[in-house]
Amino acid sequence: MKFCTFSHPARGSGINGLGRPGVLTSDGAFIVDLGEVFPDILSIIKGGDEAKAKARALQEKAEIRVPLSEAKLHAPVPVPEQIRDSMLFEKHVQQAMERIAIMRKPILGPLLVKLGMIKVAPTWYQIPIYYKSNRFSVNGPDGDVVWPRYSQVMDFELEFGFFLGKGGKNIKASEARDHIFGFTIFNDFSARDAQSIEMQSMLGPCKGKDFDTGNSMGPFLVTLDEIGDPYNLRMQARVNGETWCDSNSSTIHHTFEDLLARVSADETVHAGEFFGSGTVGDGCGLEHGRYLKDGDVVELEVEKIGILRNRVVRQK
16 A cells, blocks of 8 residues: 545544545555544554555545645655664665775875775665654655755755554564554765765764754655565666666665664664665765755655655755
8 A cells, every 4th residue: 555644625624634544556556544533654663464454445445536646745654653774785885985985085085985985884785774853844745845044055866765553672573564554765965074074973873863853754655565665676777867877776784673672782673764775776866976066856766666856946
């Protein structure tokens, strides 16, 4: 199933104006309104198999539905229980380190890169690395990303990730997939100049990532059974229609199962938490040495999930 949060003139905007829970019909043309039974998508995630079965029954009846073309989509889960983002793709980590070396040492950096002396830290290969992001700054499809005033260098990041459907503690990697509810696209917009300063101090990212509208998700939350193999999905990024990245989730190094096992080690995780993959190789401006401009439209596309589109807007 493909779940979404939406608003429509005939149906309203749901609880606190955050949108109504819905599920696409099998042909993808209509949204079935689930708002008469569920307050939001988070309640379906937390409701487990019983809630999913009830949602599927409503989907098949399709009694209250609106055309997808007439609806406004929001982030599938406007306020996740938690956001943890990670770095699971080796190519991105390697290329980002090389680009940073070149920026910080314009003369020596290119030589170090050419000689292959910029290497990913051994620790990265040993454990999945992650950090916690601001769960209150979630944006949705076609929502404007407001460029923070303290930054001059804005970037996008092509990611996808999963919502946890079942909590737990000390989850084994071999059992972790049973805890996954479904997947969505994630654009972790980044103020690169602020991030660079913060991380030289051996802590962060902070304001490099945490600003209103900076965490974009959507357009749909697609259940695990419909995704199938999450490690064989085409991933693309376009800026103003120009392709900047065309990759595949098969290039992932650490799996989501590895990540969940690491995070849940002696720490309870809860249904409704979001876990990001980190950027796929070639999936951000940093790796290309080019960045976003005021008014740029970024489109992230992940196979079986859809297209997440956002415009970057400078504040006046």
